[in-house]
Amino acid sequence: MVKKILGSRASLAIATALLFLLGLFFLWTASLRIPALEDISERRIDQSTKIYDRTGEILLYDMARDVRRAEISIENVSYYAKAAAIAIEDKNFYSHRGFEFRSFLRAVIVNLTTLSFSQGGSTITQQVVKNSILTKDKTPTRKLKELILAIKLDNVLSKDEILSLYLNEIPYGGTIYGIEEASRSFFGKSSSELTLAESAYLASLPKAPTYYSPYGLHREELEVRKNRVLSEMLANDFISEEEYGAGLAEVVDFKTRTDTRGIRAPHFVFFVIDQLAKKYGEDVLLESGLKVITTLDYSIQEEAEAIAKKYGPINKEKFNGENNAIVAIDPKTGDIWAMVGSRDYFNTEIDGNFNAALGHRQPGSTFKPIVYSALFNKGYTDSTLLFDAPIQFVPSCAQDNFVTDETCYSPGNYDDKFRGPITIRNALAQSINVPAVEALYLAGVKNAISHAESLGIESLTDIKNYGLSLVLGGGSVSLLDMASAYSVFANDGIRNPHNPIIRVEDSSGNIIDSFIASPSRVLPEQSARLISDILSDNSARTPAYGSNSPLYISLRDVAAKTGTSNDYKDTWIIGYTPNLVVGAWVGNNDNTPMEKKVAGLIVSPMWRELIDKILPTFPAENFIPPEKEPPTNKPLFDGQLLSSDPQYNNWQYGIQRWLFMTDSLASQGTGNLYPQPLAQ
Known part of the structure; x- marks a missing residue:
């Protein structure tokens, strides 16, 4: 009986509590009022995101300004x-x-x-x-x-x-x-x-x-x-x-x-906004009053924008290349110091809104150092001999068929000349095409693509789309990714992914997110040092570029590589010191070809002018020299001639043909695919 009474009281208490809570809920519900229609139509704009340069003092963009x-x-x-x-x-x-x-x-x-x-x-x-x-x-x-x-x-x-x-x-x-x-x-x-x-x-x-x-x-x-x-x-x-x-x-x-209106560094700003939106969501950017401190060095950005604007009409008149892009990166951190996506963001005639620094274009010979570094990882050195001669690289095509079409592939050089035996150092420094194709074959296309990805190239995703032409720029990449990849060479083989943001603060000034560096070794020191040593070797470069080209800076260690796509739609240059990487591109957003000139004439002057302005503000640092290695006559195919290799017959034919036609080395026949090393 007592249990029944206690149970009834407990049930009554629970029911009373529920009714009380339900009553509170209905009162709370009734208190929620719908504003007048005219009040609803006045949209409330919350605190919006503001984006600053790396000092936190220069406002680049207020997302709610001039709503x-x-x-x-x-x-x-x-x-x-x-x-x-x-x-x-x-x-x-x-x-x-x-x-x-x-x-x-x-x-x-x-x-x-x-x-x-x-x-x-x-x-x-x-x-x-x-x-x-x-x-x-x-x-x-x-x-x-x-x-x-x-x-x-x-x-x-x-x-x-x-x-x-x-x-x-x-x-x-x-x-x-x-x-x-x-x-x-x-x-x-x-x-x-x-x-x-x-x-x-x-x-x-x-x-x-x-x-x-x-x-x-x-x-x-x-x-x-x-x-x-x-x-x-x-x-x-x-x-x-x-x-x-x-x-x-x-x-x-x-x-x-x-x-x-009121924006600074617009291409960079919208790149940052895109990154923020992916991480935090659209609503947070519009409503939470974030303060974003970016990596942008506005003094470098201003110089880059002014030079891009200056050279736009110059390159348009001389070479029919009306647009350009520039990226500057700190190789020690990955910080993006400058990003210019066109000669003028507000120029409608050139589609200036489009960020060409992020667009995917063919990089020409600027891809060669990536392939050669993969080859160095396999034990080849800068003194390894390759052979610059007409060669048909498709085994199913006739050995004497030196044409490139939908089936066959036999590239030439920019000057239509062939040099015979040549060291990797000279082949890369002078940007000779045929040895580069040989280098890609020796490194392996699949291995080279994987290696490029480890350096920061993210766009070469489908290996079946690429063949030996990849080393001459047959894949599409962005200027930002290429500059980031070269930062690995500059940083002695250590990769720091490119990064546009230092920290994010909430509306009260509390830091809610900050950049944490994630360096990783993706390239052996020796391979990185060999690339930097070759690309800064003015003597090795001189036969192709001359002794006083825009690439040569007498008082500083600067490595540089140019590139021109086969169809002359794109010209590139990427140069670096141990503490600065600057990449530049010239072309047309609509893919119209330019005049048939090499990148050294089109894009290098613009790059050099920027380097001359900003490099003196950086501490002088020198590249660490690579270890000295004995001259090598490392033959193809891992130390021995494999006549069963599908490329063997065509390569042998091309080399022997060149030797016979020049008659300069015929007496040195050794039975090997290569003659003895020559003084280069």
């Missing part, structure tokens, strides 16, 4: 624009009551299991509440407030009014808010005039405006998302099959970026 937003009534917005937004964001918008239970439940489960409270699952109505009424912290109570206020908002406003609020306040990237401002900024027209494809592009952006930006690095991903928007529109009967096909085929041109 731009133009309102338009929902009746005047293009049907396609409204349909695209609904199709990709909230296909049941016109049928639910402010939220969808399944999406909400999925978000709750993910948030509770991960404890991150970052999962969205929001309807358009919830997004209006989140963006215009609530604070942006992602907590369980905020999510519950969002749900309740969404239901209330759905009861007091029509669907068209809610859609109007959404389209007029959603961020489209940078300082652009609302579909009308986005339409004018991206396409130069009112949102009432948007075409199907233009509408699909705009609907693609709000999910991740930085990542999907048409001015960023992910245009292919933007294209995929735009096509997904069109597919969703078709699946939900917003458009017909015929319209869907037309939307896929429609070619859309984006205007030059204009949300950049």
Whole structure:
């Protein structure tokens, strides 16, 4: 009897507590008010991210400066624009009551299991509440407030009014808010005039405006998302099959970026923003008041920008190369000191917004040191003899077929001359092509690609796309990655991945993230020192470049290598000291070929002028010499002639033909593929 009484009292207490809590919940729910419509439409801009140079004193960009937003009534917005937004964001918008239970439940489960409270699952109505009424912290109570206020908002406003609020306040990237401002900024027209494809592009952006930006690095991903928007529109009967096909085929041109007033080092800044967005998310950048201290040395950046602008018209007039890019890196840390992605970011004629320092282009002979360093890792030395002669490198092609076509490969040299036996030192210093192809064969294409990746080249991902032409620039790489790879040579074989950010502070000045160096040895000291020694050897370089070329700096140890793509669309130079790497590129963003001149004439003067201005500000440091090794006559194929090797017959034919034609070494026949070493 006593137990029953106690049990009844306990049940009553629990029920009373539950009713009390339920009452509190209803009171709390009732206290949540929907602001007046005019208040909702005034979007609250939170503290935005500010980006500074490495001193923390020079403001490069304030992401909320000059926020731009133009309102338009929902009746005047293009049907396609409204349909695209609904199709990709909230296909049941016109049928639910402010939220969808399944999406909400999925978000709750993910948030509770991960404890991150970052999962969205929001309807358009919830997004209006989140963006215009609530604070942006992602907590369980905020999510519950969002749900309740969404239901209330759905009861007091029509669907068209809610859609109007959404389209007029959603961020489209940078300082652009609302579909009308986005339409004018991206396409130069009112949102009432948007075409199907233009509408699909705009609907693609709000999910991740930085990542999907048409001015960023992910245009292919933007294209995929735009096509997904069109597919969703078709699946939900917003458009017909015929319209869907037309939307896929429609070619859309984006205007030059204009949300950049007051910006400094724009190509670098948007590179940094892209990195930050990947790490922290889009919302954090727009709302959390971050202070980002970057690695940029603004004094170097200013010099680089001025020189890029100066040489743009000069190279346009002389060589038909109107654009350029420059990167400067600290090889000891990986810090990016300067990044110029075009001669003028704001020049619409050259697509100046595009960051050519990050674009993938053929590097020409600047790839040779990477291959030769892989060969040094296998025991070859700078005194190893290779052979510069006409050789057909495809075994299935006739030995005397010295042409290059879709099947056969027999490269020549930039001066159409052949030199016969030549040391690796002279072959690399003078940038001779045929020995470089031999070097790649000896190193192995697969091994060379893996080696390039270890140095920081990230774009050579599919080995079946590459053959022996890789050593002459047959793969596409970025200037930033190439400068980073050369920093390994400069730093005695130690790699420091390129890095644009020193630290990130919150709005209160607390450091929430800081760069931690992660150096790793990816190249033996001897291999790195051999490359630096060869590329700074002016005597070895003189037969090709002359004794007083822009590459030679008499008072400092400077190593340098130029490169020209086979089609003359790209010219490169990368030079370095032990404490500075500077890379430069000249070409055209539309891939138009330049005049048939070597990189030494086109890009080297620009690079040299920058080096002359900034190198005196750095402490003088010398390269550590490589260990002296005895001259070697290391033959091919790991120390012995293997007549079974598929390349043997063609190489033997090419070499013997050269010997016979020159008659200079015929008397030295030794039975080996190579004659005795010559004085070089």
